[in-house]
Amino acid sequence: MNDDIRPNRLLQALAYLVAIGTSVLFLYPYWWMLVSAFRPTRNILSSPLRPWPETLNFQIFTEIGRIGGVNLSTYVVNSLVITTLSTVLGVIVTALGAYALVRRPKAPGFSLVRYGFLVTIMYPYMLLVIPVYLVMFKLGLLGSYAGIILFLALGPLQFFLFEQFFRKIPNEVIEAAVIDGASEWQILTRVVLPMAAPITATVALITFLLNWAQWFPIMVISRSPDTYTLPVALLSMNSELGSNFQGIMALAVLTTLPVALLFLIAQKRVMEGMAAGAVKG
Amino acid sequence: MTDVLATLSRDRIFYLFVAPFAALTILFGVWPILLSMQVSFTASATALRPNPTYVGLANYAAVLADPIFLASLARTLLYTVLSVVANLAFALGFAILLDSRLLKRGSLFFRLAIFLPVITPDVAGYVVWRWLYDRSFGALNAFLTLLGLPPFGGLSSVDTAMLAILIAELWHHAGFYMIIFLANLSIRDRALEEAAHLDGATTWQRWRYVILPQLRPALVINTVYALIQFLKTFTVVVVMTKGGPNDQTNFVSYYAYQLFDQARYGEATAMATILFAIVIGLSLTAYRLGDREPGQ
Numbered sequence: 210m211n212d213d214i215r216p217n218r219l220l221q222a223l224a225y226l227v228a229i230g231t232s233v234l235f236l237y238p239y240w241w242m243l244v245s246a247f248r249p250t251r252n253i254l255s256s257p258l259r260p261w262p263e264t265l266n267f268q269i270f271t272e273i274g275r276i277g278g279v280n281l282s283t284y285v286v287n288s289l290v291i292t293t294l295s296t297v298l299g300v301i302v303t304a305l306g307a308y309a310l311v312r313r314p315k316a317p318g319f320s321l322v323r324y325g326f327l328v329t330i331m332y333p334y335m336l337l338v339i340p341v342y343l344v345m346f347k348l349g350l351l352g353s354y355a356g357i358i359l360f361l362a363l364g365p366l367q368f369f370l371f372e373q374f375f376r377k378i379p380n381e382v383i384e385a386a387v388i389d390g391a392s393e394w395q396i397l398t399r400v401v402l403p404m405a406a407p408i409t410a411t412v413a414l415i416t417f418l419l420n421w422a423q424w425f426p427i428m429v430i431s432r433s434p435d436t437y438t439l440p441v442a443l444l445s446m447n448s449e450l451g452s453n454f455q456g457i458m459a460l461a462v463l464t465t466l467p468v469a470l471l472f473l474i475a476q477k478r479v480m481e482g483m484a485a486g487a488v489k490g
Numbered sequence: 491m492t493d494v495l496a497t498l499s500r501d502r503i504f505y506l507f508v509a510p511f512a513a514l515t516i517l518f519g520v521w522p523i524l525l526s527m528q529v530s531f532t533a534s535a536t537a538l539r540p541n542p543t544y545v546g547l548a549n550y551a552a553v554l555a556d557p558i559f560l561a562s563l564a565r566t567l568l569y570t571v572l573s574v575v576a577n578l579a580f581a582l583g584f585a586i587l588l589d590s591r592l593l594k595r596g597s598l599f600f601r602l603a604i605f606l607p608v609i610t611p612d613v614a615g616y617v618v619w620r621w622l623y624d625r626s627f628g629a630l631n632a633f634l635t636l637l638g639l640p641p642f643g644g645l646s647s648v649d650t651a652m653l654a655i656l657i658a659e660l661w662h663h664a665g666f667y668m669i670i671f672l673a674n675l676s677i678r679d680r681a682l683e684e685a686a687h688l689d690g691a692t693t694w695q696r697w698r699y700v701i702l703p704q705l706r707p708a709l710v711i712n713t714v715y716a717l718i719q720f721l722k723t724f725t726v727v728v729v730m731t732k733g734g735p736n737d738q739t740n741f742v743s744y745y746a747y748q749l750f751d752q753a754r755y756g757e758a759t760a761m762a763t764i765l766f767a768i769v770i771g772l773s774l775t776a777y778r779l780g781d782r783e784p785g786q
Binding site for chain 2: 220221224225227228229231232235236237238239241242245253254256257258301302303305306307308309310312313316319322325326328329331332333334335336337339340341343344348359360362363393394397418421422424425439440441443444447454457458461464465468469472473476479480481483484485487488
């Protein structure tokens with residue numbers, strides 16, 4: 210704007226002080242986690258504040274090669290497989306569902322589906338997982354990858370992002386295709402889906418980040434640590450008595466690093482997508 | 491006639507599209523919720539049998555007469571209010587700072603720093619915080635000692651446990667509220683501020699009467715989201731305190747889960763239903779209050 214709103218030097222210095230100070234406080238836990246993963250537990254006890262490790266030694270990742278009787282690599286693979294498959298399934302199911310609900314809001318039963326979904330996302334998640342255990346038991350899915358992946362597929366943010374996008378497609382675009390004699394299947398695959406490519410990428414990205422962090426449903430649906438993902442393994446390691454502090458920090462690094470990197474690569478898409486999905490809610 | 495048939499067959503494909511979504515919603519949403527409500531009317535010992543004994547509202551009566559539950563509910567509400575206020579105040583303050591002309595460079599870095607914890611798996615984040623607070627390993631008290639300050643009680647002291655998890659949760663959640671405020675700030679009408687400035691409004695007046703009213707949508711959304719978020723507080727308790735010390739952080743979600751773990755299914759699901767009712771009631775109220783235009 211104009212001159213007298215131009216910030217004065219003192220105010221500007223103060224703003225930077227606050228912004229930098231807060232950012233350092235927010236980032237310090239990551240640095241401490243990373244440094245602690247490379248320092249023997251007794252060294253951390255004697256000097257918790259040391260800003261970098263004494264030596265750069267990756268030994269700890271072989272030391273925690275087995276946690277709770279399961280190989281560390283199993284947890285890594287579980288995390289990758291469960292997160293990827295639940296993301297792919299979730300994106301497809303949610304996109305088709307939201308598309309149908311937007312195109313035919315008055316079709317018999319459709320508003321019931323929508324309300325059922327809205328009620329589900331209002332229900333305290335942790336307390337939903339408990340009866341889901343009973344449902345999984347009745348369906349014979351307890352302890353299976355299928356049960357975990359199916360449960361993780363749906364989420365509110367994903368649905369709202371797709372719903373919002375499909376609502377914004379101008380009616381004329383669809384009508385023009387109808388007049389040209391296109392079937393609904395052709396309209397979907399040739400008109401709507403190509404337009405929806407960017408939003409699909411955003412939803413897939415956000416779903417991956419969110420599902421990677423999931424732990425409670427996975428712990429409840431699992432029958433043994435064989436289907437645990439990294440966060441669940443981390444939690445059970447953290448709950449053990451006489452815990453291996455360095456090992457816990459190393460596992461926390463493994464749990465955090467992949468999604469942190471993915472986020473930093475695609476930060477604009479993630480932050481814009483999450484803000485947009487929330488504003489609809 | 492053929493028109494009607496054509497419409498019907500055109501619609502049929504939409505049922506096909508919606509079927510998987512509907513199936514997952516029913517199987518893992520509607521059905522478990524109804525099941526949970528049904529269990530809340532049965533005696534715990536028989537709850538999982540094919541023919542459970544129905545006890546009417548006995549579980550609800552038992553829960554509402556349980557002093558631990560009432561204390562837990564009071565603490566949950568207190569914690570929710572404190573968290574909502576702290577998170578929104580921090581998020582709004584930081585969003586305004588990032589949006590202002592004061593920070594010419596580095597704005598993206600600051601935004602990333604505050605948002606990174608949002609996508610960090612909560613278990614990992616809270617595990618690190620749990621140890622940061624630790625008396626012998628933790629960096630926090632070592633730092634306070636270095637400065638010659640008294641140590642922070644953290645998770646082990648009755649007085650500070652709730653504050654300690656509030657800080658850890660703020661670290662994890664506030665970035666999300668911040669980007670919603672930022673999105674709202676970026677679409678505001680700047681011409682209004684120009685006009686206010688020409689009319690001789692002070693900086694404070696511009697904020698109070700021109701900008702803040704335009705942030706109403708973000709305030710409403712964030713309040714509703716934060717209410718739902720903090721009423722359900724669970725993961726941080728599991729990772730950091732297990733409800734302690736002395737029940738100070740034994741919030742309703744966690745208490746209900748503990749009862750479920752002890753096979754007290756009837757009471758656990760009754761609590762779930764009560765918490766569900768509170769979540770819906772409070773968020774609808776917040777939504778109504780927020781949606782009402784000023785002066786109406």
